[in-house]
Amino acid sequence: MIFASDLDQTLIYSEASMGPLKPQEQTVPIELYEERYISFMTKRAIQLLTQVTASMQFIPVTTRTVVQYERIFVFKDTVRPNYAITSNGGTILVNGQADEHWKQTVTAAVARSSAPAADIKQHWDRIATPEWVLTEKYADDLFYSLVIVRDKIPQPELDDFRAVIAELGWNLSIQGRKIYLVPAALSKGAAMLHLKERLGASHVIAAGDSLLDESLLLAADEAIAPRHGELFKHYPKHPHITYTQLPGIYASEELLEQVLERHSYRNGTIYEKKEGVV
Known part of the structure; x- marks a missing residue:
């Protein structure tokens, strides 16, 4: 099983995008840029993402360039995905190295259709x-x-x-x-389907907040989007996409819990929420 997720305003948040915090909530910095922390997650979200990564193949999917993606140190220090999709589907990283064959495939597809x-x-x-x-x-x-x-x-x-x-x-x-x-040929969904076939996965859950994530969510077997995002504004109701109840940084906790619940259901087990921090 694969969990393929957008990053900014889906799993990770800037100070401007995280929304109101609960009293005494402590966010964890996860990205450093020019000696300043610019992206954050809650401790609970990091714990949940660690559980997800231990249970299934987690694939970060982002419009960020490779350099921008590599600034997110939580993916080096705590959660270590084997695969990542960057540049809106233009680059697939395998253990940190770009897949040159995929890059050539994308370049040819863009030249043909755009x-x-x-x-x-x-x-x-x-x-x-x-x-x-x-x-x-x-x-x-x-x-x-x-x-x-x-x-x-x-x-x-x-x-x-x-x-x-x-x-x-x-x-x-x-x-x-x-x-x-x-x-249009530069698609998160196309890159994800390529990895789904490559990994021999039978089921994909995807998450994302923007119209650039739409191809990813529609290509997945199940799809979740934060309530605050561009997708929700365009499609308040969608036959394939489930929206979180919570907006802002707490949407990441909610969608990660949904992923774990759905994984447990597919495996015939019961997901039990566990409080705590990493």
């Missing part, structure tokens, strides 16, 4: 201004990652832009302070 990145950039430059676009990055030679001022987005222009690039085989997703422009 317009060149330079064409998308030309359309983007027509609507982007310094007033609301702070930084632009072409990540891993695969997709655009753009830091924005969200409340200054020219929404009609962005909606028109989204429609234009969709015709060119590209998708747009807004996550917090970032916009991602991603070739």
Whole structure:
């Protein structure tokens, strides 16, 4: 059995995204960037993820680049997954090393079905201004990652832009302070299905919060999404996706408990919640 999960705002949270904390709650830093801790989990969530990893194959799935993924030290010190999917499905890491064959497969698929990145950039430059676009990055030679001022987005222009690039085989997703422009062929779901076949797994539970996770969740046998996410805003009810009751950082605890419960059910056992810390 595989548990394939998005990271940011699904399993791990920045201070801005974690939401209200319970009294006396102590979060655990799990990512260091420029000598500052920028991502966190609750102690309970780390304990639950450790249980998950001991029970099944845990595969982190993220739009982060390899370098950004490698900053998350909880995956080196505490939870050590054998596989990870980064760059929105563009890279598969096997024991920390990139699978070159998969990278070549993705590059060929993107070239066949999506317009060149330079064409998308030309359309983007027509609507982007310094007033609301702070930084632009072409990540891993695969997709655009753009830091924005969200409340200054020219929404009609962005909606028109989204429609234009969709015709060119590209998708747009807004996550917090970032916009991602991603070739449609660059898919978390495709990478996960590749690993499912490679590992000979019969069942996948997936979790994710954004539209970039939609392919991952739809390709899985069971799907869970945090209530606070982009997916919930677009699909308040979904025939395939179960939403958590809790938003914010506690959604990670809830969805991990659901994963353990479903794993126990499939194995004919009863999952017993255990309080405690790692």
